[in-house]
Amino acid sequence: MSSHNRVSTPYTKNLFASLFTPFPKSFFAPLLSLFTLLLAPSLALLLSVMLFHQAEAQTSPDTTEESVPTTEPAEQTTTSAPGVATKTGAPGAATTTGAPDATTEMDANNPTDEPLAQQLHDKLKSEALNVRIILQSTANYSITEDAFANPNQFGLGPAMVMLRGNLDKQFDYKFMVNFNRPSPVMDVTLGYRIQPNLKLNAGLQKPDMGLDLLPSPAETDFADRARMVNTMTNVRDIGVSLDGQFDAFDLNVGLYNGTGLTGTNDGNFMILAKAGYTFDISPAEQLYVGFNATLNTTTSEPVGNTGYISDRDRLTYGFYAKWALDTWFGAAEFMQTRFDNVSLGNERDSITSFYATAGYHLTDTADLLVRWDHLSFDLESNRGSDLVILGWNQQLSSLMSFQTNLLADFRGDSDEFGLVGVFQFYFK
Numbered sequence: 001m002s003s004h005n006r007v008s009t010p011y012t013k014n015l016f017a018s019l020f021t022p023f024p025k026s027f028f029a030p031l032l033s034l035f036t037l038l039l040a041p042s043l044a045l046l047l048s049v050m051l052f053h054q055a056e057a058q059t060s061p062d063t064t065e066e067s068v069p070t071t072e073p074a075e076q077t078t079t080s081a082p083g084v085a086t087k088t089g090a091p092g093a094a095t096t097t098g099a100p101d102a103t104t105e106m107d108a109n110n111p112t113d114e115p116l117a118q119q120l121h122d123k124l125k126s127e128a129l130n131v132r133i134i135l136q137s138t139a140n141y142s143i144t145e146d147a148f149a150n151p152n153q154f155g156l157g158p159a160m161v162m163l164r165g166n167l168d169k170q171f172d173y174k175f176m177v178n179f180n181r182p183s184p185v186m187d188v189t190l191g192y193r194i195q196p197n198l199k200l201n202a203g204l205q206k207p208d209m210g211l212d213l214l215p216s217p218a219e220t221d222f223a224d225r226a227r228m229v230n231t232m233t234n235v236r237d238i239g240v241s242l243d244g245q246f247d248a249f250d251l252n253v254g255l256y257n258g259t260g261l262t263g264t265n266d267g268n269f270m271i272l273a274k275a276g277y278t279f280d281i282s283p284a285e286q287l288y289v290g291f292n293a294t295l296n297t298t299t300s301e302p303v304g305n306t307g308y309i310s311d312r313d314r315l316t317y318g319f320y321a322k323w324a325l326d327t328w329f330g331a332a333e334f335m336q337t338r339f340d341n342v343s344l345g346n347e348r349d350s351i352t353s354f355y356a357t358a359g360y361h362l363t364d365t366a367d368l369l370v371r372w373d374h375l376s377f378d379l380e381s382n383r384g385s386d387l388v389i390l391g392w393n394q395q396l397s398s399l400m401s402f403q404t405n406l407l408a409d410f411r412g413d414s415d416e417f418g419l420v421g422v423f424q425f426y427f428k
Contacts, residue, residue: 117398120427132162132176134218135425143417156180157422158217162187170194183261186236202240204261208252208274209233209292211320211333212355218426221331221357222391223405227375228335228353231304232316234260237270248278258298268297268312285325293317303339303351306377311346314339327361341379350378365395385411399425 124131136157162176176187189203212226213233239256258270276290296314303310318335334354341349359369369391376384390406403422
């Protein structure tokens with residue numbers, strides 16, 4: 001979601017051999033416990049929802065509840081990529097930075113056979129005020145003894161509320177908080193649409209630095225983003241950006257503090273440039289390709305979550321592709337950052353990562369996915385690994401879904417295995 005400049009590692013040969021090695025008998029006891037703890041309740045919930053809808057269809061009157069027309073501002077994102085299936089399991093449509101418009105009927109996220117979802121939509125959606133809510137409950141289970149994947153615990157994912165809307169004279173706004181963070185404010189963005197295909201944004205926002213960074217946590221293919229995101233990027237930063245959409249071509253340029261959510265600045269900035277293009281190969285097939293680069297001139301900048309400090313002039317660049325065809329979809333992305341590593345004697349260092357994702361729409365509400373995620377460090381090669389993820393995304397209703405990931409992290413002498421589950425409410 002890439003150019004594989006390193007297609008194997010000394011231990012990659014053991015990847016598939018490890019998968020087919022017979023497990024000891026003691027391996028199945030914790031798996032049975034996990035099934036009871038995590039998967040069984042999810043399947044029971046799915047069965048209950050199906051039975052409920054069946055009973056409702058048999059007992060409900062023929063008349064349908066009349067819905068109140070509402071309006072909703074169009075989603076304005078920084079890419080025009082054809083959407084790969086999200087947690088809803090449905091293929092996404094291409095998004096653009098075109099002029100705001102409004103819909104007068106309930107969107108596909110809230111079908112009319114769910115009257116309570118319709119009520120929520122009617123109360124919280126308008127062109128001037130559009131409310132979005134994300135709530136996640138998580139569960140982690142470590143199959144191996146070395147406590148992989150935040151071992152054996154329940155947790156909370158994002159608890160987000162976003163307010164956004166269009167205003168008079170081509171202005172708009174966005175404000176988002178995540179109550180499951182020490183510093184809850186995530187987005188404070190003011191926008192002005194210069195032309196129908198050109199928009200200026202100012203404030204705290206996501207820099208357009210790659211494919212897997214941009215989707216909301218409710219719309220990522222897997223429970224966690226690709227590791228390159230937290231390793232190499234500032235997920236949020238304060239600055240100004242200019243988004244443009246010209247038919248199949250899109251671009252983004254920006255100037256940011258380069259210090260993430262801290263809000264501080266030493267008088268130096270991070271410069272960003274990104275460009276992408278959508279190819280309509282056929283009515284049922286799209287291919288999106290893009291390239292992005294940043295130069296962060298900030299002194300003593302933390303490098304993601306690595307614990308490293310960059311002296312200044314940190315260069316980060318990457319390219320990616322996303323493809324969708326009927327029931328199949330895929331993505332690949334490459335990213336590398338180069339910097340003077342203050343933490344390691346000011347030596348010139350680099351971090352490289354790439355991933356490839358393939359998915360299949362099993363049904364209208366279910367997706368099966370697989371991802372290979374590679375991460376390597378130049379000066380500390382023992383920190384790298386290859387992460388393989390098998391995923392199942394299931395939509396239970398227009399607002400509720402769950403996601404299960406089986407993870408295998410291959411580090412040569414310390415392979416680790418774990419399971420992650422996410423139960424989600426997403427009102428968009």
